[in-house]
Amino acid sequence: KAGVTQTPRYLIKTRGQQVTLSCSPISGHRSVSWYQQTPGQGLQFLFEYFSETQRNKGNFPGRFSGRQFSNSRSEMNVSTLELGDSALYLCASSFTGRPEESQYFGPGTRLLVL
Amino acid sequence: AQSVTQPDIHITVSEGASLELRCNYSYGATPYLFWYVQSPGQGLQLLLKYFSGDTLVQGIKGFEAEFKRSQSSFNLRKPSVHWSDAAEYFCAVGGWNQGGKLIFGQGTELSVKP
Numbered sequence: 001k002a003g004v005t006q007t008p009r010y011l012i013k014t015r016g017q018q019v020t021l022s023c024s025p026i027s028g029h030r031s032v033s034w035y036q037q038t039p040g041q042g043l044q045f046l047f048e049y050f051s052e053t054q055r056n057k058g059n060f061p062g063r064f065s066g067r068q069f070s071n072s073r074s075e076m077n078v079s080t081l082e083l084g085d086s087a088l089y090l091c092a093s094s095f096t097g098r099p100e101e102s103q104y105f106g107p108g109t110r111l112l113v114l
Numbered sequence: 115a116q117s118v119t120q121p122d123i124h125i126t127v128s129e130g131a132s133l134e135l136r137c138n139y140s141y142g143a144t145p146y147l148f149w150y151v152q153s154p155g156q157g158l159q160l161l162l163k164y165f166s167g168d169t170l171v172q173g174i175k176g177f178e179a180e181f182k183r184s185q186s187s188f189n190l191r192k193p194s195v196h197w198s199d200a201a202e203y204f205c206a207v208g209g210w211n212q213g214g215k216l217i218f219g220q221g222t223e224l225s226v227k228p
Contacts, residue, residue, distance in 0.1 A: 004157070031213070031214045033214040033215065035216075035217075035218075042218060042219075042220045042221060043204065043206075043218035043221075044218075045215050045216065045217070048213050048214045048215055050213070050214075054202075055213050055214075056212065056213045056214070056215045058215070087179060089156055090158065092158075092214070094214055097213045097214035098213075098214075099146040099165065099208040099209060099210055099212055099213070099214070100163075100165045100166075101144055101214075102160050102163065103160070103162070103216070105150075105157035105158040105159070105213060106157050107155075107157045108157050
């Protein structure tokens with residue numbers, strides 16, 4: 001069974017630009033969560049999608065948005081990039097997002113904002 | 115508010131020695147607790163989880179963790195560390211009403227001396 005895949009793996013953007021990151025969950029998984037990982041703030045929850053609906057949202061500005069498609073693939077978008085958005089963005093998938101389920105993480109997309 | 119504290123930022127142990135990584139959580143209801151490991155440049159891999167039942171849980175790669183409600187702790191242990199265990203370890207907490215959202219600790223970086 002293929003794992004969680006994220007594309008692209010690396011990305012360099014400049015301030016003010018926007019970026020879209022993609023996450024393909026494990027087959028059969030319908031819940032996808034996104035996290036931002038930085039050396040200073042650690043791992044922080046961005047949002048969770050289940051059946052194309054945002055079910056939970058972390059404490060991030062509106063520049064961070066996401067969506068989920070009918071095949072459970074998810075994208076997150078960051079508009080008007082700031083230097084502080086440089087981070088490793090991780091997505092995780094599980095069957096339904098119930099808290100007792102195991103979540104499986106992808107390798108991440110490393111975003112550098114110049 | 116939910117939170118997770120990993121008091122040790124960095125730990126160094128000798129190969130073959132035992133290991134204990136500390137994790138304390140703050141959560142108002144029954145917590146769902148997880149330990150993840152992250153190797154450099156990689157995503158997170160689930161080592162073990164606890165949400166009910168036996169308070170001593172076994173995980174992959176020879177790791178175990180013990181849930182102690184009275185101490186709000188969920189410490190990770192391994193009897194004999196291998197050089198390949200060098201990585202960063204994250205404790206996380208979820209909740210019954212949180213869906214797939216996890217709150218992570220700041221992580222403990224483990225170095226293994228030959």
